[in-house]
Amino acid sequence: MQESSIVESKARSNPETPLLGRLRQMIVTGVVQPGDLLAETALAQDFEVSRTPIREALKQLEREGLVEVRARVGTFVRKPTQREIHEMFSLKEAFEGLAAGLLARRGAVPELDQLKENVARSQQAVERGDAELYSQLVHEFHSTLVAGADNRKLSEHYDLLMNQLAYHRIVSQTLSLPGRLQNSKDEHQAIIDAISSKDPLAAELVMRRHVAASSQSAALAAMKEEDEEQPG
């Protein structure tokens, strides 16, 4: 239905090399953990290519902020600092607020129907207490909304940001917080209402409030994860 969009979403002239996508997915989904060494030679053997394309992909990932290349030492999976996470949630709020406003301006488009359907399915997920399905639907809701803004540059920046946040991992943790499920669904409904009434300002405002609320939960979850790793 909806493209994954965290891992792959650009519709550019040059389709992304499979290598880059696979490496990025490994990082974003947590197959490799922050601090892990991504050695070019080892990866080259794993993927059965030479170091050259591996190297290009790693350099690209460095620019995306997912890894850190230390000259003549190694390439390591990067972990955003608390400050960076906070900064990125500010950006997320701005991006999605902009998207909501643009979408409201566009009026009735297919994406709006997709959002309505999403909320309907979310309602069922909430009733069944299916947190995992709901988490997936949340991701779909937000990416559909941004896609509906019909602004490719926005999408590019947004995808970049979401990859850095390793968003879906944080979201699934966030939603385990008690009561957050029902709140989140209601907020989604309010967003759709504002968009449907073609009020860009209201749409942006509601959207930003929603992102701010979930950001707070997410930041909390991220901080909690931090504590669990280093209990001392």
Place this chain on the structure above:
Amino acid sequence: MQESSIVESKARSNPETPLLGRLRQMIVTGVVQPGDLLAETALAQDFEVSRTPIREALKQLEREGLVEVRARVGTFVRKPTQREIHEMFSLKEAFEGLAAGLLARRGAVPELDQLKENVARSQQAVERGDAELYSQLVHEFHSTLVAGADNRKLSEHYDLLMNQLAYHRIVSQTLSLPGRLQNSKDEHQAIIDAISSKDPLAAELVMRRHVAASSQSAALAAMKEEDEEQPG
């Protein structure tokens, strides 16, 4: 005083390779024109290195949207489409609006004083009718404001955007439009007032209105340039 910031501004662990910066500057400042071929071999000879580092830099520039690499054909300086320019100005509005809000929240910081001084100098430039100096001060105003938001992720995204817009070229064209100089300066003053009164919402609103206004002028100038190139 203020770092150029269009060409170089990141304070990352890995300092940017000189090659990348030089190539980027060549594109942003118009030394090489859209459509021009950037052949790896030729550049390697010019810069007296092998193709490998050149290649890395070009790949990076591709990700930044400044060049287009067509496999086995060539790497070409890219020209944003009218649609992309429009999209990017939407993003610019969101970024600078966010920055103004964040800066207002921070209160009295050195950057605020820099902004005040900037407006004072701009006043002089307007009185003297020095459009070039004013153009430079405009650039400085906006980059100081974003820097003042104290959000590195925002700065990264903003720099990326500005490079794609080859912003200063467009600005200098824009400001030649009659009456725009005085208007622009007054708007800058209004932005500072809003920030000084520590009203994030007002600051964001005024900022966004300002960006929207200058965007309209800039888009017009870009369109005009387009027409001049292809008169038929």
Place this chain on the structure above:
DNA sequence: TTGAACTCTCTTGCATACAAGAACTCTATC
């Protein structure tokens, strides 16, 4: 036991050779 120096290994950085393909040019043919 501690510390310093040295060596050894592993990493990325860079240069280069070769492969593959796109596009242009020139020629032959209709």
Place this chain on the structure above:
DNA sequence: GATAGAGTTCTTGTATGCAAGAGAGTTCAA
């Protein structure tokens, strides 16, 4: 004159070899 085709040339894509440096481990001396 127009067009199809082959060949040439230019481009980027990939593999690989070597250089340089960081860092861990070891050894030796105090």
